Amino acid sequence: MIGAESGATAHAIEAEERAALLLALRQAGVRDLSVMRAVEATPREAFAPYRFRDLANRNLSLPLGCGQTMSRPADLARRLETLRVGRGHRALEVGTGSGYGAATLAQLAREVVSLERFETLAIEAARRLAAQGVANAKALHADGLNPSRALGPFDRIIAHVSLDAAPSALMAMLAPGGVLVFARREHAKKGERPRQRLIKLERVEGGEWREADLGPCRLDAAVPGVAEAL
Numbered sequence: 001m002i003g004a005e006s007g008a009t010a011h012a013i014e015a016e017e018r019a020a021l022l023l024a025l026r027q028a029g030v031r032d033l034s035v036m037r038a039v040e041a042t043p044r045e046a047f048a049p050y051r052f053r054d055l056a057n058r059n060l061s062l063p064l065g066c067g068q069t070m071s072r073p074a075d076l077a078r079r080l081e082t083l084r085v086g087r088g089h090r091a092l093e094v095g096t097g098s099g100y101g102a103a104t105l106a107q108l109a110r111e112v113v114s115l116e117r118f119e120t121l122a123i124e125a126a127r128r129l130a131a132q133g134v135a136n137a138k139a140l141h142a143d144g145l146n147p148s149r150a151l152g153p154f155d156r157i158i159a160h161v162s163l164d165a166a167p168s169a170l171m172a173m174l175a176p177g178g179v180l181v182f183a184r185r186e187h188a189k190k191g192e193r194p195r196q197r198l199i200k201l202e203r204v205e206g207g208e209w210r211e212a213d214l215g216p217c218r219l220d221a222a223v224p225g226v227a228e229a230l
Contacts, residue, residue, distance in 0.1 A: 017057035018040065018057055020057075020058075021039070021057050021058065021059060021073060022036060022039070022040060024059035024073070024074055025039060025074050025077050028059075028074035028075075028077070028078060029078065030074065030077045030078055030081055031081070032081040034085075035077050035080050035081045035108070037107070038080070038104050038105075038108050039073055039076075039077055039104060041107050042100065042103045042104045042107060043056075044056040044070075044073065045057065046128060046131070046132055047070070047099050047100035047103065047125075048062055048070060048100075049064060049065075049098075059072050059073055059074050060072060061075075064097055064098055064121065065118075065120060065121060065124075065230070066118040066120060066121055066230045068097050068118070068121065068220070069097070070097055070098050071097075071160065071219075075217070075218075076100075076101055076104065078198075078217075079158060079160070079181055079198065079217075080104065080105065080108065080158070082198065082200050083156050083158055083181050083200075084156075084179060085105065085108040085109050085156050086109075086155075087108070087109070087110060088155075089108075089109045089110055089155035089156050090109065090110060090111045090112075090113075090153075090154050090155050090156075090175075091109040091111070091112045091113070091155065091156040091157070091158070092112075092113050092114075092115070092147070092151070092152070092154040092157045092158070092170070092173065093105060093112060093113070093115065093157075093158050093159075094115055094145070094147075094157070094159035094160060094170070094182075095114075095116065095144060095159065095160035095161055096121060096122055096125045096139045097116070097121060097125065098121070098124070098125060098128065099114070099125030099126070099129050099137075099139055101114070101160065102114040102125065102129060102134070102137045102139060103128075103132060103134050103137060105137070105158070106134050106136050106137035109136070109156065111136050111137070112136060112137035112138070113137075113151055113154075114137060114138065114139045114140065115140055115141075115142040115143070115144035115147055116139060116140070116141060116142070116144070117141075117142070117143060117144060117223065117225065117227050118141075118226075118227045118230050119141045119226070119227070119230065120230045121230075122139050122140060122141040122142075123141070125139040126138065126139040141226065143224065143225050143226050144159065144161075145167055145169060145222055145224050145225075146224065146225075147169065147170075147173065149172070149173065152173035152174075152175075153173055153174065153175040154173055154174060154175060154178065155174075155175050155178050155179075156178060156179050156180075157170050157173065157174055157178070157181070158180075158181045158182075159180070159181070159182040159183075159222070160220075161183065161219055161220060161221065162182075162183035162185050162217075162219045162220065162222060163182055163183065163184060163185065163221075163222050164184070164185055165184070166182070166184070166199070167180075167182060170182075171201065174201075174203045175203070176203055176205065176207075177202075177204070177205070178202070179200060179201070179202050179203075180202075180203075181198065181199070181200050181201075182198075182199055182201075183196045183197065183198055183199065183217050183218075183219040184197050184199045185221070195216065196216065196218055196219060197213050197215065197216060197217065198213075198214040198215055198216070198217040199211060199212070199213060199214065200214055
């Protein structure tokens with residue numbers, strides 16, 4: 001009986017934490033119900049490092065190996081909402097990290113290909129995705145800023161990095177009518193920290209591009225190539 005009561009208490013606490021997390025998403029401005037459901041359906045604790053699992057259902061960024069971090073769920077949800085993913089879409093993710101973003105994106109898209117420059121993270125993310133039964137997403141060790149053209153085309157591309165300019169290699173892999181989301185660094189004065197803006201690029205008919213500035217954000221600077229170690 002004591003074990004059953006303890007289990008029930010743990011489930012109640014987890015439910016409260018999940019409800020609080022969804023509330024944090026709404027407070028951050030996320031309104032897309034499909035994105036909210038995707039976050040709710042994806043167990044973040046299954047992708048967080050073991051020592052931080054008790055914090056997984058809070059709206060906090062968490063440290064990963066290789067000097068990387070898991071984004072705050074609200075920040076990830078905001079980027080996914082901007083992407084406007086449909087069930088028939090193929091999606092490319094740059095920056096796999098723990099695999100949580102790919103798993104969440106897989107709730108929305110038909111297929112997800114996620115690229116990670118650190119081999120250790122790519123292997124661990126692939127294991128987590130498999131353990132959670134996420135059959136429509138795969139994590140690959142590859143240069144996300146210059147991926148193989150054989151992987152594409154993609155209807156949606158999301159890059160969890162900041163760049164000085166729009167990534168031409170990713171733009172080339174976007175199908176007509178597709179959407180690319182990334183962070184662009186603004187030039188800063190000496191001594192000031194560069195600011196970032198979340199940018200959405202749409203490839204419209206006729207090969208033209210439409211750009212939208214979606215406000216400030218904060219993402220790690222992109223590093224080209226694959227890591228030589230780790």
